Amino acid sequence: MDALPLAPQSQAVAKPAIPPAFFGETVTWVHHWTESQFSFRCTRDPALRFVAGQFAMIGLVVDGKPLVRAYSMVSPPWDEELEFLSIKVANGPLTSRLQHIKVGDTVLIGKKPTGTLLTENLLPGRTLWMVSTGTGLAPFMSLIREPDVYEKYERVVLMHGVREVKELAYHDYIERELPEHEFLGEMLRGKLLYYPSVTREAFRTQGRVTTLLESGQVCRDLGLAALSPEQDRVMLCGSEAMNADVKALLEARGFTEGSNSEPGTYVLEKAFVTK
Numbered sequence: 001m002d003a004l005p006l007a008p009q010s011q012a013v014a015k016p017a018i019p020p021a022f023f024g025e026t027v028t029w030v031h032h033w034t035e036s037q038f039s040f041r042c043t044r045d046p047a048l049r050f051v052a053g054q055f056a057m058i059g060l061v062v063d064g065k066p067l068v069r070a071y072s073m074v075s076p077p078w079d080e081e082l083e084f085l086s087i088k089v090a091n092g093p094l095t096s097r098l099q100h101i102k103v104g105d106t107v108l109i110g111k112k113p114t115g116t117l118l119t120e121n122l123l124p125g126r127t128l129w130m131v132s133t134g135t136g137l138a139p140f141m142s143l144i145r146e147p148d149v150y151e152k153y154e155r156v157v158l159m160h161g162v163r164e165v166k167e168l169a170y171h172d173y174i175e176r177e178l179p180e181h182e183f184l185g186e187m188l189r190g191k192l193l194y195y196p197s198v199t200r201e202a203f204r205t206q207g208r209v210t211t212l213l214e215s216g217q218v219c220r221d222l223g224l225a226a227l228s229p230e231q232d233r234v235m236l237c238g239s240e241a242m243n244a245d246v247k248a249l250l251e252a253r254g255f256t257e258g259s260n261s262e263p264g265t266y267v268l269e270k271a272f273v274t275k
């Protein structure tokens with residue numbers, strides 16, 4: 001009898017061992033917005049539960065060890081996959097590597113999402129403001145696709161401040177695709193008010209998020225009454241400077257900070273920590 005042909009040598013790249021606190025997920029899509037920002041999607045273990053607005057520790061196995069950072073989920077809790085929006089820091093331990101991921105690669109997803117940007121940390125109100133700069137948009141991408149948000153609030157305002165127009169990640173999706181979305185479109189049409197702003201280029205709305213709030217420009221542009229703790233609820237996610245400035249502005253108007261232990265009229269989370 002002829003010898004059985006030898007099995008072809010496996011071409012597959014060995015998958016890294018996954019530490020127990022993480023799920024090992026497979027990258028399914030990568031999109032580079034600019035030289036400093038990209039998004040990616042990956043598979044999602046059905047056991048991973050999270051609430052819109054939360055973040056998880058995510059990353060890569062490097063030299064046999066997990067190298068992870070906090071990342072807000074961009075995708076809503078009902079999505080079968082997970083999506084993230086990431087900065088590319090040139091010498092950043094994680095993002096100098098993460099920016100090179102490709103479809104099929106393995107990423108680590110922490111099993112315990114957490115965070116304060118939750119509607120349950122806010123007292124009931126009429127208008128929910130989501131105020132972000134840069135990648136601080138990420139948790140709000142999840143929240144604007146969470147049906148519960150539209151049941152709780154009459155209106156949802158999404159502010160996103162960036163330096164250049166090209167940094168307005170998800171701009172076309174929010175403005176064009178979302179209102180036509182087969183399940184969400186009807187719910188959010190007329191209720192979701194998107195307010196992108198740019199500081200270093202000509203754009204229809206120019207200026208820093210803080211200035212636009214302080215001067216009342218954003219309220220005038222959207223036809224809304226001035227921010228008040230009686231009817232408005234605010235979520236902040238940006239640089240430490242933006243968070244501090246808007247926090248001071250809100251507190252001067254009588255807003256109180258909410259937390260996982262006690263709801264308030266605003267909540268905040270850092271979009272990143274400056275070392």
Ligand SMILES: Cc1cc2nc3c(=O)[nH]c(=O)nc-3n(C[C@H](O)[C@H](O)[C@H](O)COP(=O)(O)OP(=O)(O)OC[C@H]3O[C@@H](n4cnc5c(N)ncnc54)[C@H](O)[C@@H]3O)c2cc1C
Pocket residue numbers: 055069070071072073084085086087089091092093094095096134135138139269270271272273274275
């Ligand atoms: C609660 C929380 C949620 C976060 N969610 C996200 C997210 O959804 N997307 C995301 O890209 N990052 C997010 N970050 C930042 C993230 O955890 C990492 O800092 C980032 O991925 C860079 O990792 P690194 O190891 O390459 O560099 P690091 O050593 O972590 O950072 C180096 C420096 O880069 C700058 N930097 C880091 N992250 C950012 C950023 N996002 N925007 C602008 N400058 C930054 C800071 O000055 C920092 O000191 C979040 C941070 C926190 C605390």
